[in-house]
Amino acid sequence: MRILLAEDDLSIAEGIRASLRHGGHAVDHVVNGGLADAALRDHDYDLLVLDLGLPVLDGSEVLQRLRNRGTGLPVLVITARDGLPDRVRVLDLGADDYLVKPFELAEFEARVRALLRRASSQGKPELQLGRLRLDLPGHRAWVDQTPLELTAREFGLLEALALRADRVTSRAQLVEALCDWDQDLTDNGLDIAIHRLRRKLDGSGTGVRTIRGLGYLLEELAEEGSGSA
Incomplete structure (x- = not known):
């Protein structure tokens, strides 16, 4: 599976990339929302792992643009924003799952597997x-x-x-x-x-x-x- 990771914290991104690559996935990493939006327009992915607090273009805007294009790409949001209004807003924008930082990689990997299982081969795992x-x-x-x-x-x-x-x-x-x-x-x-x-x-x-x-x-x-x- 090919995954786009949009995360501006390089230390967090490196841990996530290593985890996903260990699971056999190809991972493209971008550090701001503008690059994420461009990558999503130009390439096909199986999953987007999206930080909300991105520079240039906020993660919420990246998600909204993605859904406005009619794309059903699974999106796992990772963020330090843990308030209920933030969670509700992002889910209403079209996120499939939400994980608050800091998180354990084991939980992150389980959520990735669950999203990919749902999306694989038009819902057939x-x-x-x-x-x-x-x-x-x-x-x-x-x-x-x-x-x-x-x-x-x-x-x-x-x-x-x-x-x-x-x-x-x-x-x-x-x-x-x-x-x-x-x-x-x-x-x-x-x-x-x-x-x-x-x-x-x-x-x-x-x-x-x-x-x-x-x-x-x-x-x-x-x-x-x-x-x-």
């Missing part, structure tokens, strides 16, 4: 393709009842392909799904990740097919195999 089953918020996969051992990057790759199982996913879309702004994924790195995922899917009845010049397609195989091309 699991995806299934043949014998392959994915728990998107939990970052777990199985073939029949056997767990599939995947790294965070391999799961992110499988997730990106599975969410578009009915259409081709381009290399650019895969890079967008797998990397933060400050990370780089070379063509060779993407090829290696695809090769390793194909190897782990071998015998699952599902494979990754190369569509020359266009990208990749996750599909059920007529016969057991790696699905490489």
Whole structure:
């Protein structure tokens, strides 16, 4: 999952980024509301973690602009404002959840999982393709009842392909799904990740097919195999 974090306190942001990355998510971080609004216009995200007390553009204004554009992106507000009127106002603006600072990372992670579980695949927390089953918020996969051992990057790759199982996913879309702004994924790195995922899917009845010049397609195989091309 790709998450936008809008938080101007760098120490808090670093802890949140580390927590989300440990959970296998790609995280883009901005330090003011103007950058957050621009990022939300230019990129697709699965979750927004939004501080209210942002410079340039207040978090409440960022949220209001987001909802005025008709976007149903899940939003978790994090703020030091703990008064009831603030909570009611932000929820009325369209926030999905509200967490008051300081908070424990374990609670933050649980709320992120809950929001992603609700939003994943149009409200379905699991995806299934043949014998392959994915728990998107939990970052777990199985073939029949056997767990599939995947790294965070391999799961992110499988997730990106599975969410578009009915259409081709381009290399650019895969890079967008797998990397933060400050990370780089070379063509060779993407090829290696695809090769390793194909190897782990071998015998699952599902494979990754190369569509020359266009990208990749996750599909059920007529016969057991790696699905490489």
